[in-house]
Amino acid sequence: MxxxxxxxxxxxxxxxxxxxxxxxxxxxxxxxxxxxxxxxxxxxxxxxxxxxxxxEDMKWGTRLPNGSWEGMVGMGANGLVDIIHGPNPRAVFLDNEYDPSSNFAxxxxxxxxxxxxxxxxxxxxxxxFDVETGIALLCILVLSTLLGMTARKIESIFEAKNVSFWSAEIIMGYGKTITQEGTRVIGGGTANQVLFGSWMIASFFFMNFVTTSLKSGLLIQLxxxxxxxxxxxxxxxxxxxxxxxxxxxxxxxxxxxxxxxxxxxxxxxxxxxxxxxxxxxxxxxxxxxxxxxxxxxxxxxxxxxxxxxxxxxxxxxxxxxxxxxxxxxxxxxxxxxxxxxxxxxxxxxxxxxxxxxxxxxxxxxxxxxxxxxxxxxxxxxxxxxEALNVGQFSPFILLYLVCSGAAILSFVAERVWYRIQTGNIHLKRIQTANAKRRRRRAGTQVFI
Structure with a gap:
């Protein structure tokens, strides 16, 4: 074979x-x-x-005068061996782990x-076709599809509320600008793309780490x-x-x-x-x-x-x-x-x-x-x-966890900020309505 x-x-x-x-x-x-x-x-x-x-009948080495074969250096199941051919073939193992009572095959x-x-x-x-690479590419395809669907769903929710998904701006330090109405975040579309792109890049590195680890037999013995x-x-x-x-x-x-x-x-x-x-x-x-x-x-x-x-x-x-x-x-x-x-x-x-x-x-x-x-x-x-070695922490995993954690934290931060902003707006509306009512009451009072 x-x-x-x-x-x-x-x-x-x-x-x-x-x-x-x-x-x-x-x-x-x-x-x-x-x-x-x-x-x-x-x-x-x-x-x-x-x-x-x-x-079995291949003779590699030199025929000695006594009819035996002085063999070449070979690599056997237990390490480097010096093969002795002849009526009773035997191997002299050089790593001191050879059992003389065992027969060489x-x-x-x-x-x-x-x-x-x-x-x-x-x-x-x-x-x-490389099976491990195919599996990795399939995982990346599925992951990217799910991420795309998730990002689009989140974006549609915020669009329905007239709020753009701008959490990446918090992480990137771009700051935020709110219009006079207080319900629209400026520059959210670009920030959404930045976040999604960074997440995809991190996912690719993570899947590459998984692929290399699979190939090297470190995670799963393929x-x-x-x-x-x-x-x-x-x-x-x-x-x-x-x-x-x-x-x-x-x-x-x-x-x-x-x-x-x-x-x-x-x-x-x-x-x-x-x-x-x-x-x-x-x-x-x-x-x-x-x-x-x-x-x-x-x-x-x-x-x-x-x-x-x-x-x-x-x-x-x-x-x-x-x-x-x-x-x-x-x-x-x-x-x-x-x-x-x-x-x-x-x-x-x-x-x-x-x-x-x-x-x-x-x-x-x-x-x-x-x-x-x-x-x-x-x-x-x-x-x-830099694939993962036993006892080491891969930078690919670290990058993936950091980016994923940043995405989750930014999403939570945005929701909190959105609630604060909407709460402030609602409070201002209540205060404005109360002031108007007080002014109307003050204007209709009759002093004698």
Missing amino acids: VYLNTTLRVGFMPIIPYVKLEADGSVWGEVASKLGNISESIGLKLDLTLVWTLP YEDLYVMATIPSKYLPQSVSFNI PYPRFETMADISTKPDVKPMMAHIIATVFKATPTETYQKLIEQLERHQSYTNPRDMFTPEIWQEMAGGKAVLFATQKMAESCLPSLCPTLGAYAYALKERPYQMQLLWYFVRTVPKEIQDAINIRTDWLNEHKTRWYTDYKTIAQNRYFCYLRKEARAQVSDY
Whole structure:
């Protein structure tokens, strides 16, 4: 099973859609290409990640003289592991949490590689929908509709009383001006728009906070896609052909003379186990002699390096930014003969020198399978625009509460002021009527 994980960023609003695709590698390649074209045209940021599981009979590592396999560094269910293949496969966990009595299962090992879009097929359109963003937009639509209806209803009530809704002027400090009749507030229409607009802006920020919190799994643990393991798909008869088809399709290209030379040297090298042993005969047959495998591995190495250089200075930065690709590089270096390493400027001693540092730096990143790493990555992206973290109070909520409270208080203040004004007017009318009556009585009195 293949999962395509993309990250699209629109302003400060994250969109993190997950697309689950079946066996046909060309499909996700076309989708990725389309995503890349769209992102370039509208200026979005695109990160493309391909994830797949290792078939049980895939041998990754170097065959030792005793017939066992010295495996690459992998990321398993319990952290970074050093995989030992052979009749009794086992894993040496580097986080000191490994129980020696437990058996290592191949389904605990995953391989992740980032493939640049330039290596993928072109064309085809697709439809993609982000559920969390859709929910947020729907909530914003409903909220804005209700706010609009409420504001219009309030305004109609005041219009019936010949009083405009001017509470925003109290909050904004504009003051108030009452006509001689004492029943009409000047400038109320604009103030109403200001209040409604500020309320809508606050609501948008609040819904954006809810959306980002949902995406980061902080408020509600949404069902993020779970990467299927061999235990899940071992009963499917098309697993091996599917893997072969994906690898062969994704890296479908004619190797250059350099790649062809490497392939020939690799196949002729006597001290290295034939690469055909890495796959079953069925898979090998579909992979056209294994050339796609080496080509794919080389492309994987290139995908996380700015360039292949003699000093390997680019390795440090690339591996620091993309720790999940370390294992691919390790596999590539450990399985290529020494003379081929020298030919392409790959120095094993440099990699060995930094091996311990890699273990230390990335031990805490790879925990609880890869989907946890992706969720941590999503949380890191969300923190860029101040989404809610555990134990913190979001400024979005504060803004929403302040604006909502101001709207409510201003409404109450206006009603109180309106009652005071109408009460004063009524009192003045009573006083005026009493004065008139007194004057009339005084004018009709007869003095003898």
